[in-house]
Amino acid sequence: MKLQKFDGYTFVEGGVCAAQGFLANGIQCGLAHKALSEDAPSPTAGKKKHDLAVIYAEVPCAAAAVYTTNKVKGAPILVTREHLKNGTAQAVIVNSVNANTCNPDGVEKATKMCQLAADALKLEESEIIVASTGVIGQVLPIEPIAAAVPELCKGLNPKGNAAAVEAIMTTDTMPKEIAVSFTLGGKPCKLGGMLKGSGMIHPNMATTLTFLTTDADIAPALLQQALSDVVKLTLNRVSVDGDTSTNDMVCVLANGKADNAPIRTANADYDTFKQALYVILLNLARMMARDGEGATKLITCLCEGAPDEKTAEIVAKSVITSSLVKTAMFGRDANWGRIACAAGYAQADFDLEKLDIDVASENGRIAACRKGVIPDFSEEEAARILEPEEIRICIHLNSGLCSAVCWGCDLTYDYVKINGDYRS
Amino acid sequence: MKLQKFDGYTFVEGGVCAAQGFLANGIQCGLAHKALSEDAPSPTAGKKKHDLAVIYAEVPCAAAAVYTTNKVKGAPILVTREHLKNGTAQAVIVNSVNANTCNPDGVEKATKMCQLAADALKLEESEIIVASTGVIGQVLPIEPIAAAVPELCKGLNPKGNAAAVEAIMTTDTMPKEIAVSFTLGGKPCKLGGMLKGSGMIHPNMATTLTFLTTDADIAPALLQQALSDVVKLTLNRVSVDGDTSTNDMVCVLANGKADNAPIRTANADYDTFKQALYVILLNLARMMARDGEGATKLITCLCEGAPDEKTAEIVAKSVITSSLVKTAMFGRDANWGRIACAAGYAQADFDLEKLDIDVASENGRIAACRKGVIPDFSEEEAARILEPEEIRICIHLNSGLCSAVCWGCDLTYDYVKINGDYRS
Known part of the structure; x- marks a missing residue:
């Protein structure tokens, strides 16, 4: 599948680690109860895949997110929504295999995941974004996560995007990540992201889990506005199977390290940044549709x-x-x-x-x-x-x-x- | 699949021929360009199935119908709607294989089908209900129909329901017909029907082709009211694949031969009749869902x-x-x-x-x-x-x-x- 190109935006390597000041990692913590079958339509066929990822920004970030409109919401959505009320965050912890949804102790477990990440990264619990994807209605075992988080965080590195993107895959047959470089007032900036598909995907608010990072300096309210606007034109226009998931979330972290003139109004730089978001989310949307469950076209x-x-x-x-x-x-x-x-x-x-x-x-x-x-x-x-x-x-x-x-x-x-x- | 029973309504044989004064027939006129493959999930696997049916009432009938809400409507829908404006009809002609929809000459061909049936049955063209089901967007060859209608009508008989129901099947794996007997003011009445599934089925107004016949005596406006009400609770609550067809129609013919006190107001007899409609359409709805394309459950x-x-x-x-x-x-x-x-x-x-x-x-x-x-x-x-x-x-x-x-x-x-x- 070809990427759709736009003048002034150059595709670069690195996914969520492309923008300066962002590290990531992913590991196999043991949530997957068995290896995928040899003939599973997945690059991890025949083995247990990574199932736990972390993304870390070296400094506090402006943060924004959009969430599923399903009335049944995963517990991580409820916790993250609280944590993002102040428009800032510094790290993401996310697991696959288990959605932590419709569980009696869901919020407790999602909060615990934030605590574990905060302890390992020396942050406040409220600075952590938490997400889960996988089967709905099975109690999330916290022990393997608790045991793995120290090693996961210790291994954070500027090329950790590949390990992280594997960790969020479920029935995806290919990792989906992308990044672009562009300039804001002459300063080089980057925006990158990773996304998971591939089922329970239908246009409505967010669709899927998507994590975006940028070194642009932009106020949280404008970051939120740009994200909400662009998601409507991209991820919300994808359907794989008509089912709107319970755990959908798209979040973006902006750490300001590009040293651009801070975007505090909807000026020309805002438009440039918003277009970068469009380039990234348009291409991720196309990748998600192409890799819809079982899809050949x-x-x-x-x-x-x-x-x-x-x-x-x-x-x-x-x-x-x-x-x-x-x-x-x-x-x-x-x-x-x-x-x-x-x-x-x-x-x-x-x-x-x-x-x-x-x-x-x-x-x-x-x-x-x-x-x-x-x-x-x-x-x-x-x-x-x-x-x-x-x-x-x-x-x-x-x-x-x-x-x-x-x-x-x-x-x-x-x-x-x-x-x-x-x-x- | 078990039929759902209701006190006071007894299931009887005969489908659209169960009520007195109705005859039917079905034949293979040649619309099917080839036989179904041997492993097709159909009782007609390996052979060319019947593709043209007629239902005939010996006397003029009160008639009512509901139609698809799709903006793209099959030409037969447009023609039938005109013919039923006066609330009466005396015969139905219907073909499968070709939906006669999105064609440049659709209305002309649908009208021609009515003319052919009217000529053979010595009726007015406006007394004919016409319906088609099958592939959308292929010009309907009228020659095989014109050649077959005389023989089709000559063969009308009081056990012709089985031949007729085969003729309306497309991907259906089983014929779907049913009839009940009940009493209206002490007079025995019957109501029977046949229905086709099995794809492009989603709740919205009518869903599918369904033909009902009764010997009850009921005014057209009340027949329409009862049909519209009951369809909402039955056929409109079935979904096979989320696609609302272009050719959906449910019609009912009432010839009054049961000699019941004519139903001219919404009295107790009206309720009894409406309940009979419910018994029939509820069971046909369940049959349609059970026989949804590829379904096992x-x-x-x-x-x-x-x-x-x-x-x-x-x-x-x-x-x-x-x-x-x-x-x-x-x-x-x-x-x-x-x-x-x-x-x-x-x-x-x-x-x-x-x-x-x-x-x-x-x-x-x-x-x-x-x-x-x-x-x-x-x-x-x-x-x-x-x-x-x-x-x-x-x-x-x-x-x-x-x-x-x-x-x-x-x-x-x-x-x-x-x-x-x-x-x-």
Whole structure:
């Protein structure tokens, strides 16, 4: 999958360690009760993967986060929300395998994780962000975490991003991290991040666990505003399976080490920084969709010509969420009627008789609907267009100037396989 | 799957031919371009199935229908809606394989189907209900239909329901028909029906094609009222895959041959008749869910203790629609957290700390959530409960006296198989 590039932003190595002043680490603490099977669709197939990570900033950071809108919220969400009330934080501790959600002692355990990290890092408990991902409704064993945290923190290093990103993976088949460099008032800055997929992913507030770090100097309120705005255009426009997770969180730490003119108003530097956030989260969103559980294809749906952005978003989301569109893409079946059908049941107002649809990929572009009617087409040409790993569905409502893009993936046997027996 | 019984209503044979004065027939006219593969999950595997059916009433009938809410509507829907404006009809013609939707000449072809049936049956074109189901966006070949209609109509007979129900099947693995007898003011009456599933099924107005016939004497407006009310409680509460079809229609013909005191007001006889509709559509809804594409299990979700019925319905629908709940049921995986998660992201207002969930089947009942917390449970007992073909998920919001039931099915490899290559 190719990264989407933007002028003035250069991709660099290092993920959450790319920005100066950030260290990370990840280890196997023993939460995973058994190794993944040899044929699991994962780079850690056949072995026990890392399951505990820490990210540490050398100085206190401005911090912001967005959370799941699910009424059922993981205990770590409740604890982190409290800790971020003052807009600052200095470290993140996160485990996979167990979501610490719907448990009788969830908040107690999430608080304990913060205490453990704070003790090892010589910080206040309230400066720690805590997150968990994995199975819901199983009591989190704190002992392996307690035993591992000292070693985990001792091993913090400026190349620890690779170990950390492995630790947050669940059914992900590839680590997802990215970083960019850019300048703010002539000062070089970096912004990097890591994200986990791959199931229970549906647009609503945050979607997934994502950790971002930057050395830009920006006030917490503006950091929050930029994050909230950009998440709406990126992670909130991804759907893998229509299920909105209980533990979603996207957080960003800004340590100010880039020595840029502090961003305290929504000025041009704010716009530059916000665009960096967009570059990072757009690409992470695409990686997440491409690596959706069992997926073989990234499906991008662009809806143009809408009277307003909301209409465009609703129509595009409806298409990428449709099980029938997703299975057709998996089967490379040019069943254009399913795309029209999914647009038609979207809860949005548009004129069917103006509906145009194209389907495109690196192999070409084909008309799939014109003014609400599906034209004759070459099955051979359609099959060629549906072959590549990335398919674009382009909808034009011919009723205005607004547009939106959403990202999804195909629905495959492996999705059923992965989720028919997820806990064991 | 067991039928759900109700006192005073006796199940009888005959489907759409059960009520006196109705004849039916179905044949293979040649729309199916090839036979189903030998391993297709269908009783017609290895052969070309019937693809054209007619239902005929010996006298004019009161008629009512409900239609899909999808903005993309099949051409037959547009034509039938016109024909039913006067509240009467006398015959139905329906084909499978091709949905006659998103076609440049759809209305013309649907009208032609009515003309053909009217000519053969010596009726007015406006007395014909027309329906189509199958692939969207392929021009309907009218020649095989025109050639077959005379023979089709000549073969109308009082046991033709079996041939007719085969003709409306698409990916259905079993014919779905049912009939009951009951009395209206001492007069024996019958109501019967047939329905097709199995994909592109999601609650919204009608869902699926369903044809009902009765010999009760009831005014068109009351017939419409009863149908609309009962569909909301039955077919609109089924989801197979979240996709609302373009061609959904439920219609009912009432010929008055039972000689009951004509139902002209919403009196006790009206209630008795409406309950018969409920018995029929409830059981057809359950059959449809059980035979959802690729399904191995019927999943019933009852939500009780809601402050209002809408809340109960939204929560129950959210659970049966969740891909992660559906795959867990397929895998017999007691992943109760996914049920709590799906209830949590339902767009309904309830108090999480009062949320109780049980999972039950003929093998027993187990607590899956208490006051928002997932309790310890025996994996062995859970596996035994998840074994049977019908699983009940019982949610209690503990916040009121209202309830609702929804029906769904598991998500399996076969769903992906069936839909990855539906058109070929």
